Amino acid sequence: MFDSGLLILTKPVPVLRKNVQNILSQAAKIISNTLYVHIEPNKFGKAETKVGPDFSRLRVSPPDKNLRMLMTDIYSSSASVCGNIDIYVLLGNFTIIPNENVNIRYNLKSKLEVVLMDSQEQLEANNEVTLSKFVQNTFQASVNDIKIQSLCDLSSDTMEGNPSENSQLQTYRQVVLGGTFDRLHVGHKILLGEGCLRAEERLTVGVTTGEMNLKKTLPELMETTPDRIQSVVQFIETVRPQIAHRVVPIEDMFGPTITDPDLECIVVSAETQKGGEIVNQERQKKGFSQLDIYCIDLVEDLCHGQYEESKVSSSSLRKRLLGTLIHPVKENKNIPPSPYVVGVTGGIASGKSAICKRLEKLGAAVVDSDKLGHQAYVKGTPGHDKVVSAFGPEILNKDGEVNRRALGAIVFSDETKMQTLNSLVWPEIARLAKEEIRKHASEGKSVVVLEAAVLLKAGWEDLCHEVWGCMIPVKEAVKRLEERNKLSEEEALKRIHLGVTNNELVQKSNVVLCSQWEYEYTQQQVEKAWGLLLERCPLHVKSKH
Structure with a gap:
């Protein structure tokens, strides 16, 4: 088993969506800690499943709804299929900027040990030297010690719907969102991923602090504000390295939304949609433009316990710390080992x-x-x-x-x-x-x-x-x-x-x-x-x- 790896998905998005749990289950048998997922743009449906992508350069594509749903599927399925693995869906190659003007180089926090392809067929269709060079150039990874292997072939039956009719996502120069971001979980990653997909230039993120957190469950077990901010920064820089970011602590529900007139869009969850509407009311009072509001669904936690929330949440993660060793035991040489x-x-x-x-x-x-x-x-x-x-x-x-x-x-x-x-x-x-x-x-x-x-x-x-x-x-x-x-x-x-x-x-x-x-x-x-x-x-x- 490898500590960290890169999964390259090349099949059409509808096929991938149908096979997400199978893909993650296979990856979980190979990867133990961190998995990066790179999606090659493929909009041409079932017919292209036998044609390997050109790995001589990074292909780019505008973000669309099928991609957004695939990203959500990967994160939400990972909560139950491989919850012990830290997953990052890489989004740098989904942009409205023309392909010839894009030079994406990821800086992954974990050293890659293995590259996984979504089928043996795709692996055989590509020159290993070309593929290795692509990994080295795009992900700044040394390929000398990296293993390249494939997952078992996936079902090629597409899902209902015609991929060619898929619509492009609305993008904005500046996007904003907020949250506690305590112990970054898949719900947070979907929220941040949505922001990364829609932001063309900069993503602003507010991280709650102070009295805002006191009403939360077990606030004493929250990570520190600097640690939570650093987790958000690290996530953005990992999945969308080409956009600027501004991650700031906020002590109320508004934060930068009522001080920055240049913001254009706010991403909220089903729980905070009303908050987005209140933000717009305050912006209107200041003469600022209204923010477009995009709401993401909550992620069901299929593994939640009897006394935990049914959605994936930081509260449940903090509850799971109760009874566990949160600080290591130091040897006490001044007392006998027994009793x-x-x-x-x-x-x-x-x-x-x-x-x-x-x-x-x-x-x-x-x-x-x-x-x-x-x-x-x-x-x-x-x-x-x-x-x-x-x-x-x-x-x-x-x-x-x-x-x-x-x-x-x-x-x-x-x-x-x-x-x-x-x-x-x-x-x-x-x-x-x-x-x-x-x-x-x-x-x-x-x-x-x-x-x-x-x-x-x-x-x-x-x-x-x-x-x-x-x-x-x-x-x-x-x-x-x-x-x-x-x-x-x-x-x-x-x-x-x-x-x-x-x-x-x-x-x-x-x-x-x-x-x-x-x-x-x-x-x-x-x-x-x-x-x-x-x-x-x-x-x-x-x-x-």
């Missing part, structure tokens, strides 16, 4: 305890730092004397034990006092946690979970081999605290803001879980995380489960 300690942390009302109970049922031992916190200042211990000395005898019950509610009222209203309490009890809790971990190890437990809301703030990640973060949207956390603890919204927010933020959890956790949705979905996340944990644990840990 394997997983720190589970998160903000208040994030579902930590429920998740730890699930892990306990799967075979882990659980050390609850809250319970250890109670032991850290029980009557008769040094911790008790230190806490009473710091906060006064009024925090005591009649029996001399610390009244946790009275103590909480003091520390939750004053950050300085909270820090004082933490400095007194955290070292003692850590000592008790180590004792509990050793106890579970002596009892034969190979995985121990340390549940601690303050794990990151207290520096207890040094006690763990890896950290799992439990996060929940602030609104959901407030709702849970109002119902569970009978707190007001103001009191709930105060408690939430004292804890770790979701962004910090994502940055510092190896695995992230979210209990925002149904019980069953949280269970699925935990089971996925547990299964993957056992796969990466030391061998002696796996052998005990």
Whole structure:
């Protein structure tokens, strides 16, 4: 199997459209990572399937509706046929510029290892030297180590409709579009591909940032804005290298559309078509020309899970990260390799305890730092004397034990006092946690979970081999605290803001879980995380489960 390759399609577009899934299935058996697809313009129907194209030069053709549909078919089919392969449909040779004025040279990010033709017949019809020179000149690829082979022959029966009646796409000097473009997926590629096909000179792309993303599902798991912008730039430069591009962050739905009077066309999805109409209303107020609006269909995700969207979406991709290793585990030489300690942390009302109970049922031992916190200042211990000395005898019950509610009222209203309490009890809790971990190890437990809301703030990640973060949207956390603890919204927010933020959890956790949705979905996340944990644990840990 090869890491990356180039697929050259030479048969008529209707034949290719009928065979897209077959083509991609065959390619997926040969390519493991990146596939570039080059389409030779062929409008002459079934009769030309036996005539190989002239590879002495790059042929160009105006973009038309059949090509647009083939591009869409390739991307949408790839989601289910070969979703693990990064596919790029190259569009540089589809232009209204005359053939003799076009000099396309692609700069592919991946080194080509193999060139695939859509049939053995086409491969035999061309001189291998000429074909190699074409690949070398057009794709700037060294042909010394490239293998050239063909796919199995495809069905030559055309689809319904006469290709000769196909109509050319309307193109524009300047085209604009926008989106989140998080973890560039096939829906994004179809949107950007449409923009690349229609833009003659420049494609402008707005990439959402700031508050625009806060309403998205799991925004904390989004790629950074610079990374998303770079992905868009790299895509445009790959598939249509001859057009200029302007990719900018946008903090509202308008971006450049209401500041650039030279824009002529906007490409939208079925979800954002109304937004395109609102853009035109704003342009009209400014005296700008109206944008032609082109709407693309959403791509159905044939592999979506029960709790994911039915369309291909970034939200589903982010959900699929839950329970997986999002940051590599670093070796911790300060603690023994066994038992394997997983720190589970998160903000208040994030579902930590429920998740730890699930892990306990799967075979882990659980050390609850809250319970250890109670032991850290029980009557008769040094911790008790230190806490009473710091906060006064009024925090005591009649029996001399610390009244946790009275103590909480003091520390939750004053950050300085909270820090004082933490400095007194955290070292003692850590000592008790180590004792509990050793106890579970002596009892034969190979995985121990340390549940601690303050794990990151207290520096207890040094006690763990890896950290799992439990996060929940602030609104959901407030709702849970109002119902569970009978707190007001103001009191709930105060408690939430004292804890770790979701962004910090994502940055510092190896695995992230979210209990925002149904019980069953949280269970699925935990089971996925547990299964993957056992796969990466030391061998002696796996052998005990």
